Amino acid sequence: MAAVCALILRALPAWFGIEAANQHYIEYVAAHPTFVAYDDQHSDQGIGRALVRAAEDHLRAQDVRFLQVKTLSAKHPSPEYARTRAFYLGIGFAPLEEFSTLWDEANPCLQLIKAL
Numbered sequence: 001m002a003a004v005c006a007l008i009l010r011a012l013p014a015w016f017g018i019e020a021a022n023q024h025y026i027e028y029v030a031a032h033p034t035f036v037a038y039d040d041q042h043s044d045q046g047i048g049r050a051l052v053r054a055a056e057d058h059l060r061a062q063d064v065r066f067l068q069v070k071t072l073s074a075k076h077p078s079p080e081y082a083r084t085r086a087f088y089l090g091i092g093f094a095p096l097e098e099f100s101t102l103w104d105e106a107n108p109c110l111q112l113i114k115a116l
Helices: 002-011 019-031 047-061 079-090
Strands: 066-072 094-104 107-115
Touching (some): 002 019, 066 079, 079 107
Antiparallel strands (some): 066 107
16 A cells, blocks of 8 residues: 555645655555545545545544544645645544644644544
8 A cells, every 4th residue: 555655645746745754654554554545536526535434434443532634724825725624624624733844834734633
C-alpha cells in the first residue's frame, strides 16, 4: 500500500508538496491499516464518504473513540482546501486546533476531530 500512497502523493504536488511530510505519510501507510478506493471519478461518486466510513468502522472495532484529520486552515486562500474543509465539516468533523507553523508558515494546519 505504501507504493500506492507514493504514487498518489507524487501525482498531486499542489496538494502534497512538502517532501518531508510525504515521506512520513508513505512510512505511516506501510505500518498501519490503509483504505484506498480505485475509480477514475472524483468526489461525485461519494468515494470520500465511503473511505471515511470504512476507516470509522475499522477504528470503532478497535475501540478508538476519536478520529482526527489535518488540512490547510482557512487562513490559506486555497479554494480547493476550502472544499476539503467543507467536506470534513459536512461529515461531522469539528475544528479542534490550528497550528500556524506545523508544516510551515505558508501552510497553516487545521486539526479537526470527530467522535466515533
